[in-house]
Amino acid sequence: MNYGVRFNLFFRQRLVVCLEESLYIHNIRDMKVLHTIRETPPNPQGLCALSIDNDNCFLAYPGSSTIGEVQIFDAINLHAKTMIPAHDSPLAAIAFSPNGTRIATASEKGTVIRVFSVSDGTKLFEFRRGVKRCVAISSLVFSMCSNYLGCSSNTETVHIFKLEEPKDRIQNQLRLLVATEDGFLYVYNMDSNEGGDLTLYKQHRLDGKIDETKTDGPPRSEPQPIQDGESEKFREMAAATESPPKGGFQFNDDQEYPRSRKNPTEAWRRPCVWATP
Structure with missing residues (x-):
């Protein structure tokens, strides 16, 4: 023994x-x-x-x-x-x-x-x-x-x-990954039991570029929380979206944006907004 x-x-x-x-x-x-x-x-x-x-x-x-x-x-x-x-x-x-x-x-x-x-x-x-x-x-x-x-x-x-320690133990958490055309990857928390809105957990820039307009926090094009059943609506929005002109918008073009009659020195401030899928 x-x-x-x-x-x-x-x-x-x-x-x-x-x-x-x-x-x-x-x-x-x-x-x-x-x-x-x-x-x-x-x-x-x-x-x-x-x-x-x-x-x-x-x-x-x-x-x-x-x-x-x-x-x-x-x-x-x-x-x-x-x-x-x-x-x-x-x-x-x-x-x-x-x-x-x-x-x-x-x-x-x-x-x-x-x-x-x-x-x-x-x-x-x-x-x-x-x-x-x-x-x-x-x-x-x-x-x-x-x-x-x-x-x-x-x-x-x-x-x-x-024995490598994972930097962030997220493997036990159900998450949704969304990649967008502007070069960002968004990671959302998902609650498989309660459902509801998905909250943004973190984001990564995929193209390696530095955001010159905003270096901290989420980018301007950060998507809103995704809700169940909204995928069809997003597809419709994407189909109806127009691409911006190649040359950009010339806000000093009087033919496109005429000056105000009341104040000829002040140009019209007409915002241009478009969405990306």
Whole structure:
């Protein structure tokens, strides 16, 4: 029978001994047993992980011997925190990030590695190690900066994955993208439950030019919020729209815009407005 021993070296608070069907949490200063987790699923490899962070000192161990469930236990306050359904196959390797906020997991298939948030179990990253054959992953480890994740197995290769943080986590939000002829891309928030007007979230200039007339905020041609059922009306407006003359409008042309009789020195101020689809 194998067993695992883990302790947080930097702060020297907890030491964990993992047996096949139980775990013992010790106070590392006097080796007193603080808590015992009994009747755990069969864990013949003694698979477990202990966070080294003082504020997020968590213990992770398999929650099942048939599927890849990860049990997270608060090793400081001595109570269960959460369970993460990580894989369909039993776990082969688990590891915490240095600050204890993330946990990486791999199953016995060895093809997919996932990274989860410890606080709520949200899946943050998924990496595919390979698809041609199953391997036995023996180790997962985060870099001290938490930007990289290393993986070793029973093959001749070691994989390093980069954990890139998305600049704006908008993938879980339903949005509408509208590209216009004036070179802008508009991103609207959509509420799939309530419906209603779509609010402008952000805009991007697609042609790379700088708006000389307005350098901050939305451009003058910013479209109004789109409402459901208005697409047909916009098509009708676009069909009825006339293109502006190629030479522009000459407002100093007396033939086109005659001067006022009451005040010959003042030209007519006749605005010219047209719409673009």
